[in-house]
Amino acid sequence: MKAEKGTRVDSYGTLNEVLVNLFRDVMEIEQRALESSEFQDLTNNDMHVIEAIGIQEPKNMSTIARTLSVTVGTLTIAMNSLVKKGYVIRQRGQTDRRVVYISLSEKGKAAYQHHARFHQEMIQSIVEQLTEDELAALTKALTCLDHWFREKDSS
Numbered sequence: 654m655k656a657e658k659g660t661r662v663d664s665y666g667t668l669n670e671v672l673v674n675l676f677r678d679v680m681e682i683e684q685r686a687l688e689s690s691e692f693q694d695l696t697n698n699d700m701h702v703i704e705a706i707g708i709q710e711p712k713n714m715s716t717i718a719r720t721l722s723v724t725v726g727t728l729t730i731a732m733n734s735l736v737k738k739g740y741v742i743r744q745r746g747q748t749d750r751r752v753v754y755i756s757l758s759e760k761g762k763a764a765y766q767h768h769a770r771f772h773q774e775m776i777q778s779i780v781e782q783l784t785e786d787e788l789a790a791l792t793k794a795l796t797c798l799d800h801w802f803r804e805k806d807s808s
Contacts (some may be wrong), residue, residue: 672798679775684769692764700768702731703740705715706760711744730768740764780784 684697694807705720706712709798718728732755734740740761746752757765 683768683771690767692767695740695764698731699735699740700764702728702735703757703761703765704768706741706755706757706761706765708757708765711756713752713754717755731754735761 680697680732683700687693687695687697687700692700694702701721705717712731713730714725718725732741736743739758742756742758743759744754744756746754774780779791783791
């Protein structure tokens with residue numbers, strides 16, 4: 654029993670270090686990937702807004718803000734910048750002119766695909782190194798972490 658507790662203590666420090674490094678490194682590597690591409694005028698924040706808009710049907714501002722866990726006011730600032738840079742298109746609703754729908758321009762769709770490839774390469778590099786059991790364990794652990802973050806975000 655003592656060995657298990659000692660292992661948990663050792664694992665705590667390792668997990669803490671790995672998670673802190675992962676969060677920082679993912680943000681830095683994503684930013685470097687943008688800087689070395691045709692999308693140098695985008696920030697990580699811009700790219701996450703583009704990702705939230707997606708390439709499906711247009712979305713209203715409230716839906717996008719909810720996805721990003723930001724206020725509509727905060728999103729409006731980012732949206733103004735993305736419209737100005739040519740990545741996003743704003744359109745008034747056909748039936749209700751008060752509703753503004755957001756979609757990606759062709760340039761925005763290209764940025765979305767670029768970012769999706771980055772994530773695909775990242776996931777593929779992990780998946781190809783793990784056994785099925787290891788992949789299942791990692792998926793379970795990350796899902797637990799995701800649930801913890803969502804609970805913290807909603808409280």
